[in-house]
Each structure stands twice: as structure tokens, then as C-alpha cells.
Amino acid sequence: MADSLTREGTPQAVLIDGRESTELAVSDRAVHYGDGLFETMACPQGSPRLLGSHLARLAEGCARLAIRAPGRELLGAEISRMTQGSGGCVLKLIVTRGTAVTRGYRPDGGEKTTRILLRYGWPSYDPALERDGVRVRTARVRLGENPALAGLKHLNRLEQVLAAADLSDADEALMYSGSGALIAGIMSNVFLVDGAMLLTPQLDACGVAGVMRSAVLQTAAAEGIHVEIRRLVADDVARSREIFLTNALIGIRPVRVLDDAPLTVGAVTRRLQERLRQRWSAAGAPP
Amino acid sequence: MADSLTREGTPQAVLIDGRESTELAVSDRAVHYGDGLFETMACPQGSPRLLGSHLARLAEGCARLAIRAPGRELLGAEISRMTQGSGGCVLKLIVTRGTAVTRGYRPDGGEKTTRILLRYGWPSYDPALERDGVRVRTARVRLGENPALAGLKHLNRLEQVLAAADLSDADEALMYSGSGALIAGIMSNVFLVDGAMLLTPQLDACGVAGVMRSAVLQTAAAEGIHVEIRRLVADDVARSREIFLTNALIGIRPVRVLDDAPLTVGAVTRRLQERLRQRWSAAGAPP
Numbered sequence: 001m002a003d004s005l006t007r008e009g010t011p012q013a014v015l016i017d018g019r020e021s022t023e024l025a026v027s028d029r030a031v032h033y034g035d036g037l038f039e040t041m042a043c044p045q046g047s048p049r050l051l052g053s054h055l056a057r058l059a060e061g062c063a064r065l066a067i068r069a070p071g072r073e074l075l076g077a078e079i080s081r082m083t084q085g086s087g088g089c090v091l092k093l094i095v096t097r098g099t100a101v102t103r104g105y106r107p108d109g110g111e112k113t114t115r116i117l118l119r120y121g122w123p124s125y126d127p128a129l130e131r132d133g134v135r136v137r138t139a140r141v142r143l144g145e146n147p148a149l150a151g152l153k154h155l156n157r158l159e160q161v162l163a164a165a166d167l168s169d170a171d172e173a174l175m176y177s178g179s180g181a182l183i184a185g186i187m188s189n190v191f192l193v194d195g196a197m198l199l200t201p202q203l204d205a206c207g208v209a210g211v212m213r214s215a216v217l218q219t220a221a222a223e224g225i226h227v228e229i230r231r232l233v234a235d236d237v238a239r240s241r242e243i244f245l246t247n248a249l250i251g252i253r254p255v256r257v258l259d260d261a262p263l264t265v266g267a268v269t270r271r272l273q274e275r276l277r278q279r280w281s282a283a284g285a286p287p
Numbered sequence: 288m289a290d291s292l293t294r295e296g297t298p299q300a301v302l303i304d305g306r307e308s309t310e311l312a313v314s315d316r317a318v319h320y321g322d323g324l325f326e327t328m329a330c331p332q333g334s335p336r337l338l339g340s341h342l343a344r345l346a347e348g349c350a351r352l353a354i355r356a357p358g359r360e361l362l363g364a365e366i367s368r369m370t371q372g373s374g375g376c377v378l379k380l381i382v383t384r385g386t387a388v389t390r391g392y393r394p395d396g397g398e399k400t401t402r403i404l405l406r407y408g409w410p411s412y413d414p415a416l417e418r419d420g421v422r423v424r425t426a427r428v429r430l431g432e433n434p435a436l437a438g439l440k441h442l443n444r445l446e447q448v449l450a451a452a453d454l455s456d457a458d459e460a461l462m463y464s465g466s467g468a469l470i471a472g473i474m475s476n477v478f479l480v481d482g483a484m485l486l487t488p489q490l491d492a493c494g495v496a497g498v499m500r501s502a503v504l505q506t507a508a509a510e511g512i513h514v515e516i517r518r519l520v521a522d523d524v525a526r527s528r529e530i531f532l533t534n535a536l537i538g539i540r541p542v543r544v545l546d547d548a549p550l551t552v553g554a555v556t557r558r559l560q561e562r563l564r565q566r567w568s569a570a571g572a573p574p
Contacts, residue, residue: 009314009387009388009389009390009395010314011313011314014313016313021313022312022313022314023310023311023312023313024310024311024312024313024315024318025309025310025311026298026301026303026308026309026310026311026403026405027296027297027298027309027405028311028318029448030317030318031311031315031317031318031381031403031442032325032381032442032444033321033442033443033444033445033447033448034320034321034442034443034444034445035444035445035448038319065445065448065449066452090390094318094319097448100296101296102296103296103377103407104451104474105444105447105448105450105451105473105474106448106451106452106454107448107451107452108296116313116318118313118314120390141433141435142433142435143431143433144430144431144432144433144436144465144493145431145432145465146428146429146430146431146446146465148428148429148446148449149431149445149446149449154445155318155319155320155321155445156320156321156443156444156445157319157320157321157322157392157443158320158321158322158352158436158441158442158443159433159435159436160320160392161316161320161322161352161384161392161393161394162352162435162436163392164391164392164393164394165353165393165394167393178431178432178433178465186392187391187392206431
């Protein structure tokens with residue numbers, strides 16, 4: 001997953017506040033403090049999948065950080081402009097508090113939100129990753145716990161950078177919090193299958209509440225699969241024979257090996273993969 | 288402190304990788320992940336105070352984040368270029384892992400470190416802040432704990448942004464960790480005076496190991512003042528009648544009010560202020 005997610009490095013196009021540009025004001029608070037949020041949207045056929053969920057999460061993040069949210073129509077128009085006729089792409093949207101009005105951490109309140117849209121090529125994923133699964137390790141780096149930031153897809157991502165730098169030959173790594181709770185993969189959310197039931201970590205202390213995680217929760221509910229969102233620990237993981245990962249780009253990927261122990265690609269994982277495929281197919285945007 | 292620290296917003300000059308520019312490549316990993324470090328240097332008479340400490344901390348941060356450290360001579364030359372004939376200024380140095388080679392958290396290893404130098408006007412501090420002290424509150428936002436990042440002056444600063452946004456009429460706020468340890472002010476380190484002894488928080492789980500904190504520790508040692516660096520909690524703070532804050536710009540500032548309770552500007556604080564003044568005066572760079 002890591003390799004296939006990271007191969008396309010240079011954006012094909014960038015729009016900053018509606019203007020084609022590849023340069024950002026160096027005084028932007030994203031540069032100094034990571035003072036902003038982002039969304040990474042899958043556009044396998046040109047239009048963003050789960051756009052409503054992405055924009056809703058962004059709006060919630062802006063509210064929690066007291067960043068003025070960009071207008072939804074303006075964002076919609078700029079997203080269309082970036083994806084129109086592009087074929088498959090990955091669209092990254094970064095929203096920052098804006099250029100610093102004053103020096104120092106304290107926001108002035110007069111900052112003007114910066115919108116950055118970056119278009120990358122659609123990654124040509126090996127279908128085996130979705131079918132047969134990915135190799136996963138347990139990350140050595142843990143996630144700091146802070147309810148003030150939990151759930152947000154904010155720009156403070158050094159923990160993920162350090163964990164990803166340490167991936168070596170694995171596709172992804174499971175991250176635990178400082179207090180020992182399972183939280184997520186570096187770039188994905190995680191589900192454990194426990195009999196006919198799904199378990200996924202609560203994200204009230206750290207972690208990102210992924211849009212694909214939400215889509216899976218909804219799909220599971222529609223399928224009558226019981227889901228528990230709760231504190232999970234290493235013992236819960238050790239007991240699991242079926243685990244899968246989710247994110248907006250990859251959808252659902254089974255874990256085939258965790259720390260050298262083989263896992264099963266099981267029936268619940270397959271069923272959810274199939275339902276999501278149907279859903280996107282019906283929506284005219286197959287995965 | 289907040290107001291006087293944040294008034295001068297727009298840099299007078301910016302140097303990016305040795306080139307005068309106010310724009311940064313939008314693909315720089317500082318923008319996407321806060322993947323870098325910074326130093327804020329006081330240059331009250333044009334040359335940076337504690338330059339050696341700043342560059343040593345930066346080098347240690349680069350090593351811990353596996354960012355290629357810029358050469359010290361190159362940095363020294365660029366710092367001279369930025370401060371020459373400038374009179375008093377604040378010099379901010381940001382070092383990032385560089386422009387993304389690949390998409391995603393994982394560093395490629397082939398990134399070229401970005402150096403950003405920003406020169407701001409020297410703030411005209413009210414001398415009363417150093418003499419009579421500052422108003423301090425207890426921050427509601429806590430600091431997440433992560434030994435992998437503890438001590439570093441990295442670019443993931445949303446916790447400080449949120450706490451600073453919440454300062455209202457206070458000059459500074461004391462921050463505690465998630466587990467209840469006193470860590471620091473939002474933009475300063477903190478010392479408690481306990482009889483003839485100094486106490487300051489250990490920074491092995493979070494916080495920034497400030498260069499002025501180091502200077503105070505050295506000065507205290509030279510003065511024969513015993514210092515304990517250990518876990519401190521709210522009870523330790525409540526017992527203290529003499530507290531002071533430090534950072535590279537402000538030096539030492541007494542706390543005159545903490546959460547509406549008046550504190551004493553005491554003899555230990557005065558003595559350390561005086562010794563630092565003498566030291567800088569002797570070095571030709573008075574505060």
C-alpha cells in the first residue's frame with residue numbers, strides 16, 4: 001500500500017485560492033505551525049468519491065480549529081475545475097488559517113483562509129492488494145493523545161511521517177496510542193472482525209475519523225452487521241484472525257500478514273468490499 | 288507577553304535556500320505535514336544571541352527526524368547576510384525535509400532540505416514585563432505526550448495555536464500534559480522557585496527544550512543554585528510563590544499573577560535576570 005500510495009509525487013496541477021500556482025506565501029500559518037486541515041479525495045473516474053463526507057469533515061475541522069471555512073459552492077466549483085476532463089486522479093485539498101497577520105502562535109482573527117487544491121495522477125494499484133491483502137507491521141512510534149485534536153485530519157503529521165519512515169518492507173503499520181490503545185494504520189483506519197461483529201477503535205483521544213471508515217460503518221449498519229466502536233488493545237488485535245484497513249483511496253484492504261503472522265481474508269471483509277463496489281458502481285464512480 | 292511577542296507580523300526580509308523570496312514550493316513537506324523544525328533567535332543589536340545553542344538544538348532535531356541538516360557554515364553565512372546592518376531584529380529559521388519527492392507521509396530519502404530565514408522587527412517590549420512580571424493563566428488545552436517528538440522545536444504546533452487562541456487577556460498560559468504534568472508556557476519554559484532551589488519540568492514526554500531554559504540552567508549552576516528537573520504537577524505550582532518564564536526573546540520574565548492569584552517577584556528570579564544581563568552585556572549583545 002505504501003508504495004502504491006506514494007509513487008506519484010509531483011502534482012499535475014495546483015490551484016491556490018483559485019489561482020494556478022505552485023508557490024505558497026512563506027508566511028502561511030501551515031508552513032509555521034501546520035495550522036490547517038486536509039482531505040485526500042479519490043477520483044478514479046474524474047469526480048471525487050464521497051465528496052459530501054470529505055467536505056463535511058473539513059467543515060467540522062474548521063469549526064473545531066476556529067478557521068473560517070471556505071464556502072461549499074466555491075470549493076465545489078474549484079474541485080470541478082481541477083477534475084474536469086482529468087480522467088482518474090487523486091485530489092488533495094488543504095485548507096489553512098491563512099497568511100500570518102501577526103507573528104507568533106496566537107491567531108489574529110483577521111487571517112484569510114487559504115485554499116490549496118493539488119491534483120495527482122490516479123495510482124495504478126495492483127489488484128492483488130485489494131484481493132489478497134497487504135503486509136502490516138506494528139509501528140514503534142506511538143500516537144500522542146489529545147482530545148482537542150482527535151478525529152481531525154489536521155496538518156500536524158510528524159507522528160505519521162516518523163512511522164512511515166520506519167515501514168521498511170511492510171505496506172502499512174498499526175499505530176497505538178501512548179496509553180496502549182489501538183488507533184489506526186499510519187494512513188488508514190482499522191477494523192477487526194470478531195465472529196459476525198466488527199470492532200473499530202474509538203477516536204476520542206487521537207487518530208483521524210476517516211471518510212471511508214464512516215462509509216464502512218454505514219454499509220455495515222445497512223447490512224445488519226453489528227459494529228462496536230470502543231477502546232481496543234493489543235490483546236484484541238492478537239485474538240483477531242480477520243482484520244482490514246480502510247481509506248478514501250484504497251477502499252477496503254484485507255490484512256494478509258500482521259507482524260509475520262498470517263491472517264485470513266474472511267467473509268465479512270469480502271462482503272463489505274462487494275457492497276462498497278456495488279454502491280460506487282451504482283453511483284457511476286466505480287473504485 | 289503575547290501582545291508584545293505577536294505584534295510584528297510581516298517579515299522584513301525572507302531568504303529561501305539562499306534566494307530572496309516570499310514564496311515557498313507548495314509541495315514542501317512543511318506545508319503538508321509540518322515536517323520540519325524551527326528556531327526563533329533574538330538579535331537585539333543585530334547579531335543572534337545564543338546562536339550556538341540554537342544551531343545545536345536544530346542539528347539534534349534534524350538527527351532525530353532524519354532530516355539532512357544544513358551545513359553550519361552555510362547557515363552562518365545566511366544568518367549574517369540577513370542580520371547585517373539590520374539593527375535589532377528577530378530571526379526565524381525554519382528547516383524542512385524539503386519538497387516532496389513522492390506523495391504520502393513516507394519520506395523518499397531523496398528530499399533536499401529547505402532553509403527558510405525570516406527577519407522580523409525587534410519588538411519594543413514594555414520594560415514593565417521584565418521588571419514587574421506577566422499575567423499567566425492555566426491553559427485548558429493540554430499537550431499530547433510523545434517521547435518521539437519531546438523536546439524538539441518542530442513545526443507541529445496546533446496545540447500551541449489552540450492554547451494561544453484561548454489566552455484572552457492573559458500574557459501567557461501554563462500548559463499541562465495529558466497525564467497531568469506541568470510542561471511549559473505556550474511560548475516559554477517555566478521555572479518554580481522552591482526556597483533557594485529551582486524546579487523545572489522534565490521534557491521527556493512533550494514540550495520544547497528551550498535555549499533560554501538551557502542558558503538559565505547553566506547560569507543557575509554557575510551561581511550555585513540547585514536545580515531539579517523532574518515531573519511537576521499542579522500541586523507543585525500551587526505551592527510556589529515565585530515562578531518565572533523563559534524564552535529566547537524575552538529572557539526571564541517573572542509571573543506576577545497566576546489565575547488571579549498574585550505571586551512574588553523574588554530574589555532568585557532577580558538574581559538570574561541580573562546574571563543573564565551581565566553575560567549578554569559582556570558578550571556585546573545586551574538584552
